[in-house]
Amino acid sequence: MIGAGLGSGVVSVFVQGYLPIWRENRQRNAHAAYMAMRLAVMLESYSAACLDFIWSNDNAETLPGQEYPNWDVMLLIPQYYT
Numbered sequence: 001m002i003g004a005g006l007g008s009g010v011v012s013v014f015v016q017g018y019l020p021i022w023r024e025n026r027q028r029n030a031h032a033a034y035m036a037m038r039l040a041v042m043l044e045s046y047s048a049a050c051l052d053f054i055w056s057n058d059n060a061e062t063l064p065g066q067e068y069p070n071w072d073v074m075l076l077i078p079q080y081y082t
Contacts, residue, residue: 049077 053075060069 046077049075052076 053072057069057071060071062069
């Protein structure tokens with residue numbers, strides 16, 4: 001009788017104590033993976049915008065009578081990821 005009570009107590013502690021912690025940890029890991037993927041997409045978009053900016057300034061045309069080329073001065077970052 002004591003063994004059965006002790007066994008059910010251990011199972012009850014496991015179910016009420018460990019399972020919510022495990023579920024919360026799993027949800028936290030899933031959320032962290034989702035946020036890491038969003039960050040990777042944002043950084044990839046930013047790097048593509050930087051590449052376009054550098055490429056356009058590298059190939060900027062100098063008009064006659066001007067000392068410097070017509071460089072772009074604003075980095076245009078697409079807002080499709082927000």
